[in-house]
Amino acid sequence: MNRTPVDEPLTASVRSRFLASGLVLVWLVLAGRLVQLQWWEQASLARRGEDQWSFLDEVVPRPGDIVDRQGRVLATSVRVQSVYVIPQKIADREAIARDLGSALQIEPDALLKRFADHSDKHFMWVKRRVNDDEAQRVRQLKLPAGSWGFRDEYLRRYPQKSLAAHVIGLRDIDGIGRGGLEESCDALLRGQPGRRSLIRDAHGRVIEVREEIEEVPQAGRNVVSTLDTVVQLFAEQALDRLMEEWKPKSCCAVVMDPQTFEIWGMASRPAFDLNRTDQVPDDAWNNGALTVIYEPGSTFKPLMVAWGLQIGAIRQDEMFDCEMGEYKMGGRTLHDHHRYGLLSLTDVLVNSSNIGMAKIGERLTNVELHRACAAFGMGRPTGVQLPGELPGLLRPLKDWTSYSTGSIPMGQELGTTPMQMIAAHSALANGGMLMTPQLVKADVKSTVRWTGDSNESSLREIQISSHVVDESIARWVIEEPMFETVQRGTGRRAKMSDYTVFGKTGTAQKFDFKTGKYSNEKHVSSFICGAPVSRPQLLVLVVVDEPSVGKDHYGGVIAAPAASEILHRSLVYRHVPVEEVPLRSANSEVDLGVEL
């Protein structure tokens, strides 16, 4: 051992003490820093930690079903699996593209290109909503974990296929309602997505699912529609036959209970299968009942007559001189198809005399005609719970001319939708109350109403009803002129032996924008009818756009049989008691229903 004399003992011991206290001081500083990090800044650092390893994942809720008024399923959802990959984590793109391609019947090259395009992404759908066989095949591939997965999704199914397709609408691949009740009731149907907290590592792999703070998804609520599948089917079948027989551009039918304004059926042609939406012709998407704007023609006449009676401009027992079929009104000459002399008010409607209606228009004047149109809901959407309803076309009063005085009473110079027409006639049929048509049963969520915004509070819980004409007047219009129209007038083809039917035909020439004149070939034929007269249970409107077979496209010929068929089958289906129908001999004078 080296034993050198201790030359500077004091300095040496000072030095070692200096070193020791220095090092202990360093440790004390470090201890202070640890207290700072783990005590003072603990909360913010811990939050940073949590942010990087926990994330919230959405749990898709099951959308609600749509059922008809009897509980028959119109739209439902089934759980299926979708295949996704994490392109970032794919090591061998070619191999995975080949394997997945063969398992899911996708072109491997196309898949490979998509992998390349999404190479820096964390998520990419390979195929959504695969069937059980495909899912099994994918599982058997035993692809490298962490680069792919299944995700549960809901596949919307429509067991009735094309039935009421336009009313039901679609739920798209992301679960968002598009069109029809699917869109208008989306807030109810979609449900509330749940959340679950997942823990992932730095590579994005999920390593744990935290159950305790999971937010349970709220399944969407079922929506009970006012539709009746059977009545709807009657309408669909009638339209199919009509399409075949008259080959029109389009046609539609609406069945409504005038007492409640509930829609029992609403069909439109051309149609499509809700389960096969990949090859639908563009025009098939339209719901004719809401989007076809046509000049209503004679079906409009009863409304004007009712208004005239309501304001006292005309009387029920009045006679109108129909000028033997030719009437000069200002610079315009009006014609009837048949020459009539004096006609009662009832007969003006039964024979659908244009001259008689023009004279009523002169009594009413433009101001009252406009008020009448507005009162019966023209020029604004009816408010039925469906998206895409058009408001029709009612020009402002200041744009009306002396021409309008003659045109409006016979249903020209304004555009209406079938929905507006059936609503207006339902007001007559129920004793004068115009209400908001209903497609969703009130007992589900009181009454919901489409407001035009699919995102928030899209459904208003009100049914507006407004008094249009007095009950006695409404009853008279139904019981006298409209009943007689079917008994002996233009609507004879709708006559039934077991129910008292009222109705009105309509045949409007379409305005040809090319020539600037009304066309002689293109017509909109319509017929509206209801029964029983004493207390109407159902009202049916059939509108046929541009029938192309034959020359005479009268509403009474084309639309009336279809409407009558729907009405009759529906009345029987609803067990409406059979009535005694007065066998009034048909007036031999009556024409074949020629009208404008």
Add this chain to the structure above:
Amino acid sequence: MSQNLVVQDWIEDRGENLSPDAAARAGERHFFLCLALVLVGCGMLMVHSASITSYPTEFERVYLSRHLTFLAIGLPLAWIVSLLPASFWRTWAPFFFLASTALLLSVHIPGLGTRVNGSQRWIRIGSWTMQPSEIAKVTLPLMMAWQLTCPRIRRSRSFFVRLFLVWPLLCVAPLIVLQPDLGTTLFLALSMLIALFLGGWPLSYFVAATLALIPLAGTLLVLKPYQWQRITGFVQTWVDFNQAPYQLKQSLVSLGSGGLQGVGIGQGWQKLSFLPEANTDFVFAVVGEELGLVGTLGLTLLWIGFYTMGLRILRHLPQRSFAAIAGITLLSQLVMQAAINVAVVTAMVPPKGISHPFISYGGSSLVVSLVTVGLILSFAKEENPAAEIPRDSDD
């Protein structure tokens, strides 16, 4: 006689044949040994816990078994080391130093040296790898103590002779810098300075050395701004946390996540994948997350206790003796390494590849740390000749 005493110390602890003073010192040595063993135990626990990742494989368990293997090598080795007298170490110090220098040189010989993560730090012998720069952590202080106690050098007042004392570092530093391992180089320099400080190097030299560092840092700043940025990146954790280096951010987040009591041993999230080098250089952050402030302060206390106990068992040695200089330098070096590691983990100093003695996974480091404890015990057992003389006369 000295040899006898040493053996007895280990085998039986009665102290019957010892003077009361020697018995007390034996008790202190045992306490010191216990503290070291507690650290070793903590190390086993943390190495196992921190090796778990989010993607569990068989490989994770390998860390613990390797750690235990090195423990099995290191503990007997440390025991043998502690049995050998200080005079043995003094005699062989130059040889050990030259041997470790040769090993450092062989790292750079193709075929012997192994490159891991872009650094040439390991020697591969069969399936075992060894890190010679760790061995230098023991041999350099011994060499320094040898020099400082060499009578001729002690007596010399020549400036050049004194300056020449730094030659051992100049031998090993380039070899380690080339690996490259700047952290260990600086650490060895620091360790050498401690030895020189204890050995009586004039204070003015330390001032001069500090002043010499300033132009060096300036050159680095101008010539390699990127390097400078890397070194000073830790400052961002204080200024703009989001811009801070990833590893430091994760380290601080781990510590913060632990809070007061920690999330529980084995239950940390950060180590699973977010915290890089969780079982080696940043194992202390895992301690912070899993055992909380209680655990980190407990470890701090353990190190302070280890240090003060170490100084206590060495205090009887004559100042500036080989045993005193080597013992205090080795002890301070070990405690300082732990402190630097904690400072890095808590973003107080620039990040360097410095492991936490006993706690971090690493075979060479563990064996060397155990040998260091063995050496300290060996020196502590050295009887103080100054105190021995009167005691001998008493007997």
